[in-house]
Amino acid sequence: MKSVFIGCGAYLPQRSLSNAELAKTVDTSDEWIVARTGISNRHIAADGELTSDLAYNAAVEALAAAGMAATELDLIVLATATPDETFPATATTVQARLGVAGIPAFDVQAVCSGFIYALAVADNFIKAGQARNVLVIGAETFSRILDWEDRTTCVLFGDGAGAVVLRAEATNGDAGTAQRGIMSTHLHADGRHHDMLYVDGGPSSTGTAGFLRMRGKEVFRHAVGNLASVVGEALEANNLDADAIDWLVPHQANQRIIDHTVKKLKLPSEKVVLTVARHGNTSAASVPLALNEAVSDGRIKQGDVILMEAMGGGFTWGAVLARW
Numbered sequence: 620m621k622s623v624f625i626g627c628g629a630y631l632p633q634r635s636l637s638n639a640e641l642a643k644t645v646d647t648s649d650e651w652i653v654a655r656t657g658i659s660n661r662h663i664a665a666d667g668e669l670t671s672d673l674a675y676n677a678a679v680e681a682l683a684a685a686g687m688a689a690t691e692l693d694l695i696v697l698a699t700a701t702p703d704e705t706f707p708a709t710a711t712t713v714q715a716r717l718g719v720a721g722i723p724a725f726d727v728q729a730v731c732s733g734f735i736y737a738l739a740v741a742d743n744f745i746k747a748g749q750a751r752n753v754l755v756i757g758a759e760t761f762s763r764i765l766d767w768e769d770r771t772t773c774v775l776f777g778d779g780a781g782a783v784v785l786r787a788e789a790t791n792g793d794a795g796t797a798q799r800g801i802m803s804t805h806l807h808a809d810g811r812h813h814d815m816l817y818v819d820g821g822p823s824s825t826g827t828a829g830f831l832r833m834r835g836k837e838v839f840r841h842a843v844g845n846l847a848s849v850v851g852e853a854l855e856a857n858n859l860d861a862d863a864i865d866w867l868v869p870h871q872a873n874q875r876i877i878d879h880t881v882k883k884l885k886l887p888s889e890k891v892v893l894t895v896a897r898h899g900n901t902s903a904a905s906v907p908l909a910l911n912e913a914v915s916d917g918r919i920k921q922g923d924v925i926l927m928e929a930m931g932g933g934f935t936w937g938a939v940l941a942r943w
Contacts, residue, residue: 621800622742622753624943626687626784628680629911630673631662631898638774647770657874661777661899664760669703671712673780674758677907678713681754681782689717693750695724696741698733698757698903700932701764702726705822713756729808730816731870731931733757733903734781738927738939739804745787756782757903764818766830775873776831777899781907799921799942803856805849806937812841816932842876845936846928847883853926853940861886866919870929871895871905880928892918902931919943 637660638649652658664673674697682689695717697710710724729736734757744750758780765773790798815837820829846869854860861884869877871894881891892913894905901908906927913919923943930936 620745620748620787621790621798622745622785623788623800624783624941625786626681626683626685627782627907627911627914628677628682628684629779629781629908630676630680631779631908632664632668632673634663634665636661636663636777641774645767645770645773647774652774655875656775657895658775658899659896662779663762664778668760670699670701670758670760671703671709671716673760673778673904674699674709674713674756674782675716677758677780677782678717678754678756681784685784687752687784689719692717692719692752692754693722694741694744694753695722696727696737696753696755697724698727698729698737699759700728700730700733700902701760709758710756729903729931729935730933731872731900731902731905732929732933732935732937733931734906735804735927735929735937735939736806736935738801739806739937741785742801742804745785751787753785754782755785756780757905757907759902759904761831761900761902764828764831769830771835772831772833775900777901779898779901779904779908781904781911783907783910802940802942803853804937804939805852805856806935807845807849808933808935810933812934815841816934839873839876841934842872842930843879843883845930845934846876846880849936849938850880850884850926850928853938857940859924863924864890864926865923866890866892866913866925868892868906868910868913868925868927870931871898871909872900905929
């Protein structure tokens, strides 16, 4: 069985926070932020607007795009590092709002790589024959774990959600025919680098949510190397070279990281989907938000080869190669 993308959706909170507005409360400037990150704007969840709210809205849009009723779903996998509560899983809250009690629903936590990890989990459920229709969501409210006095981190992140619907389809058995769907998934982690990107809190350590802490230069260096490596791994696994990629949909962390990764891969910039300037780093929501935009505006067409990649705290990183 192949996991085929049949719909995608997205949701961004109504409030938009520009660099100029941010500079009124933080010691920074539009020029400083753009030069170092490429970010001009980000969206911030309203008071009382939860990760599950963002996830639900993205899910509804993805199901509509797929022409599927929620009752047809067999599984919900939600990637987030900012759940509504310590437990239960935010996926179960979304499940309840969709009215599909009984099917499995759970969260995956791999920070910015979360959506890539969640796609791999969903793909394996489909390949194992345990699910036919799967809703995969990436949703975050990172604004809730930012230290708004730390200009090195608070300028980088935003809130949002993206979702896709996967459907199991049988392969036709013809090795010479291009098959739609996920071609391969590749996941990695290296917990030795915890101190480079983490949140200084949690129910087991401090009893508080804590704030995001990051060593930017070290993260940058690891990101460029790890992302280029995992993209190469995905291509090699499918006997393809970089020319075969129609669209690279990278994690939208920082324009400079994306530029360096693309340069390493020798990919033309016109093959790269970019939303970082308008959304900032939305962690697990980053890749599906970018994917949805490129599908919605017609850039990504059926049959295109797309490569999604991300790296996040942990470190975790991974890639998914698929034919749309």
